[in-house]
Amino acid sequence: MFMARFKILNNMLGRTGAVDAGASVASFPAARAGFHNTAELPVKAVEILKSRGLTGEQVDAMGWYAHPKIGDPNVARGKKVLAEEGMVDAFALVEPMLGNRTLDGTLRQVDVLNGCAHHCDTCCVDAPFPSTMFTYDSLVRLFDDTRFIQMLQNSLRFGAVGDILNHPQGVEIVSIALESTRGTVDTVKIYTNYRRHTEDKIDALIELAGQNADRLKVIISLPLNRRDNVNFAFQEYVRNRPQYFDVSGLSTWEDGMYFFFGDGPRLDNIVVQDVRHPRLLFRTGRVLSDAALKGRVESHDFVDPETSGATHGQSSLVKTYLNPDALWLKIYATIANSHTTSTYTVLTADKLGVLTYLQWHPDFPIPPRWQGGGGVEERSYGRPRLTGTPKPVVVADKK
Numbered sequence: 001m002f003m004a005r006f007k008i009l010n011n012m013l014g015r016t017g018a019v020d021a022g023a024s025v026a027s028f029p030a031a032r033a034g035f036h037n038t039a040e041l042p043v044k045a046v047e048i049l050k051s052r053g054l055t056g057e058q059v060d061a062m063g064w065y066a067h068p069k070i071g072d073p074n075v076a077r078g079k080k081v082l083a084e085e086g087m088v089d090a091f092a093l094v095e096p097m098l099g100n101r102t103l104d105g106t107l108r109q110v111d112v113l114n115g116c117a118h119h120c121d122t123c124c125v126d127a128p129f130p131s132t133m134f135t136y137d138s139l140v141r142l143f144d145d146t147r148f149i150q151m152l153q154n155s156l157r158f159g160a161v162g163d164i165l166n167h168p169q170g171v172e173i174v175s176i177a178l179e180s181t182r183g184t185v186d187t188v189k190i191y192t193n194y195r196r197h198t199e200d201k202i203d204a205l206i207e208l209a210g211q212n213a214d215r216l217k218v219i220i221s222l223p224l225n226r227r228d229n230v231n232f233a234f235q236e237y238v239r240n241r242p243q244y245f246d247v248s249g250l251s252t253w254e255d256g257m258y259f260f261f262g263d264g265p266r267l268d269n270i271v272v273q274d275v276r277h278p279r280l281l282f283r284t285g286r287v288l289s290d291a292a293l294k295g296r297v298e299s300h301d302f303v304d305p306e307t308s309g310a311t312h313g314q315s316s317l318v319k320t321y322l323n324p325d326a327l328w329l330k331i332y333a334t335i336a337n338s339h340t341t342s343t344y345t346v347l348t349a350d351k352l353g354v355l356t357y358l359q360w361h362p363d364f365p366i367p368p369r370w371q372g373g374g375g376v377e378e379r380s381y382g383r384p385r386l387t388g389t390p391k392p393v394v395v396a397d398k399k
């Protein structure tokens with residue numbers, strides 16, 4: 001189906017312009033051997049690449065994946081096997097691209113594992129199980145390299161398709177990132193999804209946030225699972241830590257979002273997100289079963305796979321992303337292109353020569369040497385909008 005679509009696009013768009021001198025398109029490796037494309041590139045992005053002289057087949061051959069993971073996303077590796085066989089040298093992985101000035105000021109999202117071990121029932125990014133992770137030592141070397149620091153944007157986020165606390169040295173990695181980017185990166189953001197077994201590490205992150213109030217932001221998320229026991233366990237965690245959290249400040253929103261703790265914690269740079277909601281908000285990626293969704297109130301303001309397919313306002317906009325499988329280019333897509341509304345391709349110097357003509361996501365700083373410049377987000381595609389002011393609630397008792 002993918003190839004047929006590109007044949008149609010080829011006919012529609014034709015070939016215009018010449019191949020950019022920096023792009024040896026003939027040398028693009030075929031999509032990773034044995035792994036077929038699992039997503040498509042949105043039409044506008046295809047159009048831009050064709051305007052640089054690529055054929056649909058060449059675009060296809062770059063390899064496009066719904067997950068930033070090479071390999072079977074559904075195979076879980078045990079902790080022991082991961083530690084023995086899944087270790088990746090971060091420096092060696094990124095080294096071929098270090099010093100490539102096109103990438104100056106591009107990178108703001110890093111995961112230290114190539115997936116997420118939490119496997120929530122609902123996950124917008126449909127995070128695969130991790131099968132590889134960066135070694136701590138190699139991250140120390142990478143963050144010590146000025147060429148890598150030059151590659152970073154003004155804000156660095158750990159936790160996009162994974163949780164840094166799945167890494168045995170996750171908190172130490174946050175410390176080295178903070179230290180080595182002092183003076184160049186304004187904010188380091190950590191997204192972690194609370195679990196009982198990570199409580200000690202979350203405590204350590206909160207302590208670190210207290211010591212780096214001006215630079216470290218910790219976002220503690222709670223899952224949207226079939227059962228709310230993780231959410232209830234978190235409420236207990238909060239109650240047991242009055243030194244960090246002001247329970248009287250817990251609040252929800254007038255439209256019914258449950259326990260949105262944004263104003264609750266005593267530390268301004270700790271945010272808690274509980275995404276449970278009586279209205280249905282998420283229908284992308286991995287979602288709850290029909291049975292679990294039964295009883296939720298549907299809303300007109302959600303991402304519906306059947307009606308939002310062609311109009312994703314961020315479609316074709318790009319940014320980069322690093323995990324132990326690769327340095328990736330992420331392209332925002334429609335749900336018709338990818339069930340995670342993103343499509344990823346492994347970034348190599350050859351591909352970069354032409355991929356740099358795609359348009360950068362305008363929510364983030366436009367990298368100084370990115371040829372495509374910034375794009376325009378055409379319209380919101382149904383993100384939940386919070387209306388009204390937060391009002392205090394009594395924290396629900398454990399059920």
Ligand code: SF4
Pocket residue numbers: 116117118119120122123124125126127160161162163193223
């Ligand atoms: S929602 Fe977050 S914590 Fe849950 S599986 Fe997805 S990436 Fe992991």
